[in-house]
Amino acid sequence: MRHPSTRVVVILFALTTLVALPACDSSDAVQKDRGVPDAGGERVGATDGPLPDLGADGHADTAAPDAAGDARVDLPIDRKDGAAEQSIDAAADAADATVDAADATVDLPPPDTTADTTMDSGVCSPTSCGALNCLGVACSCIKALHGSMYLRTNGTVVDYTSQQNVIETSPGVPLDNVIEIYSGWRHGCALRANGTVWCWPKSSNGNDFGELGRGNIGGSVTLWTATQVMLPPATAGGNPQPLTGIKRLSTGSSRCYLAYTTCGVRQTDGAVFCWGGDNAGGGAGSFYTKGSVATRPWATQLDASATAPLLGVERVSLGVRHACALKSDRTVWCWGMNVGGPLGLGDQTLRQYPTQVTYTNNTAVLADDVGAGSDATCTRDGTAVWCWGANNSGQVGIGTPSDPANHDGCINYCKLKPKQVVTAFPANTPLANVQQLDVGYLHVCARLGDNSLWCWGSGGSNVAAQQLIQGNPINDNALWSTCSSSGLPTSLRRLSRDNVLRNPITVVPQMCP
Numbered sequence: 001m002r003h004p005s006t007r008v009v010v011i012l013f014a015l016t017t018l019v020a021l022p023a024c025d026s027s028d029a030v031q032k033d034r035g036v037p038d039a040g041g042e043r044v045g046a047t048d049g050p051l052p053d054l055g056a057d058g059h060a061d062t063a064a065p066d067a068a069g070d071a072r073v074d075l076p077i078d079r080k081d082g083a084a085e086q087s088i089d090a091a092a093d094a095a096d097a098t099v100d101a102a103d104a105t106v107d108l109p110p111p112d113t114t115a116d117t118t119m120d121s122g123v124c125s126p127t128s129c130g131a132l133n134c135l136g137v138a139c140s141c142i143k144a145l146h147g148s149m150y151l152r153t154n155g156t157v158v159d160y161t162s163q164q165n166v167i168e169t170s171p172g173v174p175l176d177n178v179i180e181i182y183s184g185w186r187h188g189c190a191l192r193a194n195g196t197v198w199c200w201p202k203s204s205n206g207n208d209f210g211e212l213g214r215g216n217i218g219g220s221v222t223l224w225t226a227t228q229v230m231l232p233p234a235t236a237g238g239n240p241q242p243l244t245g246i247k248r249l250s251t252g253s254s255r256c257y258l259a260y261t262t263c264g265v266r267q268t269d270g271a272v273f274c275w276g277g278d279n280a281g282g283g284a285g286s287f288y289t290k291g292s293v294a295t296r297p298w299a300t301q302l303d304a305s306a307t308a309p310l311l312g313v314e315r316v317s318l319g320v321r322h323a324c325a326l327k328s329d330r331t332v333w334c335w336g337m338n339v340g341g342p343l344g345l346g347d348q349t350l351r352q353y354p355t356q357v358t359y360t361n362n363t364a365v366l367a368d369d370v371g372a373g374s375d376a377t378c379t380r381d382g383t384a385v386w387c388w389g390a391n392n393s394g395q396v397g398i399g400t401p402s403d404p405a406n407h408d409g410c411i412n413y414c415k416l417k418p419k420q421v422v423t424a425f426p427a428n429t430p431l432a433n434v435q436q437l438d439v440g441y442l443h444v445c446a447r448l449g450d451n452s453l454w455c456w457g458s459g460g461s462n463v464a465a466q467q468l469i470q471g472n473p474i475n476d477n478a479l480w481s482t483c484s485s486s487g488l489p490t491s492l493r494r495l496s497r498d499n500v501l502r503n504p505i506t507v508v509p510q511m512c513p
Contacts, residue, residue: 135499138498141153141154147184148161156175158511167225168224183256186203191249213275215298229242232298243264253441255319256484264299271309275298290303319375321336322342324357325370340392341390344417357377357418373395373443374441378421379437385464388414390413395457424463440482443457452473454466459486
């Protein structure tokens with residue numbers, strides 16, 4: 001017979017557990033206008049303006065903080081329409097950017113239709129969670145984060161920019177069977193289990209650069225309503241065909257700001273298809289490897305050379321004005337504008353076509369993940385991280401940028417070849433035990449094997465350090481995203497292992513199915 005005091009302990013433990021876990025909203029999954037505020041006050045389409053210009057010296061580093069204490073970064077980008085260029089205050093524009101992540105921006109593992117169980121399931125398990133997800137010590141209806149969106153375990157998508165909206169294909173019909181999500185600046189995209197890609201506008205300007213991939217630029221759009229990405233007609237006057245057979249979407253958090261482009265990788269041969277704007281800069285250094293900068297409102301296949309398509313790709317990451325691909329043999333190939341050396345080729349010369357990245361001894365860079373940021377690139381090789389490119393905000397993670405030992409003479413303190421990311425204590429100790437990598441706009445974050453989150457760059461330090469929120473280290477990280485122009489920790493969106501979604505500090509009520 002169980003002793004009465006034992007029953008009291010069990011009851012108290014159960015009550016404590018119930019209080020600790022936030023309840024999911026079980027109301028209608030397609031309900032609109034939930035009125036859940038974004039902690040950063042960000043609203044899509046509120047202050048859309050002209051694109052800034054990125055000068056040849058890269059972008060300015062963090063300026064004085066605004067009244068809210070957020071980092072202000074004046075960041076440049078070439079206009080595609082040839083109109084006058086101007087600089088944008090990134091902190092102000094962050095109010096218009098849809099922010100977040102997870103592919104885990106995190107970069108998602110290869111897509112599948114089952115719940116992600118890669119985290120330590122010390123308490124919960126796929127069996128105990130049923131149709132939900134086990135990401136640590138509590139069941140969750142969230143499977144992935146990216147920008148201001150989360151993918152639910154039932155295969156539907158919710159955007160929580162300023163209110164919670166379930167993405168639909170028509171009124172009352174949710175977009176379903178989704179296995180991967182991608183957040184742009186004013187649009188979002190999803191990969192379905194059948195290999196098709198669907199995109200939707202998050203503001204009235206959500207197709208101004210053909211971001212929806214449906215063959216037109218601009219025009220009227222229906223917010224939060226997804227349409228299928230299409231290939232152009234094979235012949236003049238023919239009908240467009242849907243883009244099919246895609247195994248993953250472009251990854252990374254950097255392109256959530258000023259991002260008008262999305263890519264998909266084909267399952268059968270690793271071919272890459274992209275659609276939308278091309279703000280990779282002037283000349284031949286464009287995302288589209290076609291020798292000129294132009295908007296592509298249809299899915300367009302990328303080239304490896306003037307006579308051959310780009311094939312064998314496992315994942316692709318789009319930076320601000322360069323891109324990198326990880327191939328099935330683990331080699332890394334980059335192309336586009338090369339301001340600050342983000343192509344890792346030892347110079348700042350643009351490349352029209354993908355070119356293989358090597359270390360300083362000319363051996364091939366081999367990686368398990370790659371992320372392109374704002375004129376910088378990082379890879380994960382096993383559990384170590386290597387970065388290169390512009391280091392004006394410390395995003396290469398190798399120490400004080402102005403130290404002559406840490407730059408190659410560029411005005412933006414660039415490193416033209418890969419260097420291993422280090423921590424501060426002991427000095428110059430390589431960052432180790434990295435499990436996931438997310439390259440943001442001017443910063444980078446990595447999840448270690450103990451579920452702690454280590455970051456470097458804008459808003460953080462010049463080397464990897466455990467990320468703090470209000471003075472407390474993050475050591476219970478399940479999913480996260482830094483999809484924003486703002487520095488750390490303002491840009492951070494995260495799901496803790498006890499199933500609490502924060503944005504970045506305020507708790508976001510989850511809208512569970």
